[in-house]
Amino acid sequence: MAAEGHKLAIFRGLLKFKSNQQKIWGVLIFLSIVTTIEVALGIIKPEILMGSFLRMKILNWIFIILTLVKAYYIAWDFMHIRDEKNGFKNAIVLPLIILIPYLAFILLIEADYIFEVMKDGFVSWNF
Amino acid sequence: MEVTAKASVNESQLWGGGNKPLNASYGKMMMWFFIVSDALTFTGFLVSYGFSRFKNINSWPIADEVFTHFPFLHGVDAPMYYVALMTFVLIFSSVTMVLAVDAGHHMQKAKVTFYMLLTIIGGAIFVGSQAWEWKNFIKGEYGALETKGGQILQFVNAETGKRAAIQEFAVGIETDRTTHQSSNGIWYENETALPTVSLAGVKEGFVANTDLVIRTQQLDEKGQKTVLTREESLLKIEESMYVVEGANLIRNEYGNRLFADFFFFITGFHGFHVLSGVVINIIIFFNVILGTYERRGHYEMVEKVGLYWHFVDLVWVFVFTFFYLV
Structure with a gap:
């Protein structure tokens, strides 16, 4: 083997x-x-x-x-x-390398935007 | 797979890679694809944790102040040492697992048995440690008040900067308030146990202890929690609505509510993976002892369960970073 x-x-x-x-x-x-x-x-x-x-x-x-x-x-x-063979290696690693940073990127950018809105908005969140 | 290999007469009919195109058996390949999908599930959890954290970036709890316990060291502030220990336990059990796989390749039954046993013990220690970690997290240490808006107010000594426990300075006020049981009252609603001190008791104790001030969950530029002055604190405490001790899924004394939710969910889901890994390891362990794989002629099952076990370790590496370090 x-x-x-x-x-x-x-x-x-x-x-x-x-x-x-x-x-x-x-x-x-x-x-x-x-x-x-x-x-x-x-x-x-x-x-x-x-x-x-x-x-x-x-x-x-x-x-x-x-x-x-x-x-x-x-x-x-x-x-x-x-x-492992290259094909198998890529089949495992590539989906993760492509999808994970993509998901992290869009969600963190969005979260940062929401943070700015809550900070500078007219509604107080600290009461 | 083997059957088709024998049936096909000539080599040229086979695909480029032979009958195992990727040089991996069906079972091993499916274990890998399960791991890929499970990795994406954990990604979803951790990224949503990141989302909530970035959304509340100026008020998120500081992990070093939350996880400070170490077994047998009461009252000693020991951030991170315990989780570091857990990490080492898990990495080490990963090593014994890969040694078992290696021994399997050489058909050494005794060695496989021994290393599998070590792996199971390592996994059990890890799950136990996590249970202890949860216990401390749920029990809490200092207690806090929560305002109407869901902000957590913690108490510190103005001079020393040390945290003050509400159970220590609160005044014991006699109250008729008892825990509401489903047996008395309409709609069969009940509530969890009442906190050990009452809100009025904490307020009165705070007014009486002039050296106490309130620490809010807002972070300043240096990344430390903002501490109010005594005058601001006296105004702020009037906004409080609940006494919070420890953590549950609704509120926790450490800060943002989502923090405890994500802690329970992500470490819980990971702990469940470890637990099922231990159970699968035990099954394989007994199969090894019974000689199932000796008769089968290969130890590939050990390899497959090994993949799963390493994956659990891999996830922990990320959970460790994002919950305790970053």
Whole structure:
């Protein structure tokens, strides 16, 4: 079966493992490091990262990017997408990559609009 | 699938990819497509959470102030440590799952059994942790008042800036008000348990304690909750209508009502996924012990349930980010 078909390199070939088990432990260490960084940042909240970028804190952008990195390694190495055929890979990943940002984009823009209306409107919401 | 493979006489009649065009069995492929659709369901939930949050961007509760508990550390302010621990538990159970899948590829029954067991234990610890998290969330810590407009008023000490619990400063006022049961009164309506302190008691206690001020749910430019002056607080408290302790689906002491609703719904839906994952894992675990897959000649069922389990982990990574970090 697919046992021999594992691709054992991660980080674009920077890190090569001898066996699949080793790769699993390697990815675990990587995911743990990323999670630790996230938690540390969440507790310290460095002042430099509190600035705003595209209407959101830089810190929040970092959290989202680190989350996507984690999601990538869980899907690619734990769920073995790395070993699947390209067609199958795309059938799974493309709908998500297209639909999720689209939905997030339209709803968040709309929510921001509603926020402005409630803030600048004539009706008081704070009573 | 196998039958057609044997029936077809010549290779040229097969599609380019052979009889398994995507090199994945039917079951595995369907598990993947289920995961894709489930991922979109969770997307819907999380994006609607984002919608409500952006809509109330200047009054949303701060997660660090809501989730501050850690087992055996009473009164210690420990934001995030507990959920971080839960995250590690879930990632680790994901690792044991993928190790079980790997052992399955090498037909090592004993190893598969052992790793499946570890995975089940990890899943159970996670569900238990989530239950504890819910318990703390529902019970609440400081209590608050709610105004007619649904704004939450919390109390802080003006000098220290520490939160003050309404149960501590409220004055005990004798009242005839009892919990309304469906057995007495018309329309068979009843209500949930009354708060431990009365609204009048909290108001009186607030007036008596001159060092207390009100903290509203509005955020200032720095992202901190706005604290009113003593004079403003005395005016503001007159607008209060309810005593809120802890959280339920209608109101919660942490702030915006939608916050608790989304918390219950999204972590609840995820917790339900973990629970069903544990149940499926147990079924597969016993099948492994009974040697079902040994006889079948492959451990693909372990692989399929593994996909589901990793997906649950994957969702948690996002829930963790959007509920606790961002």
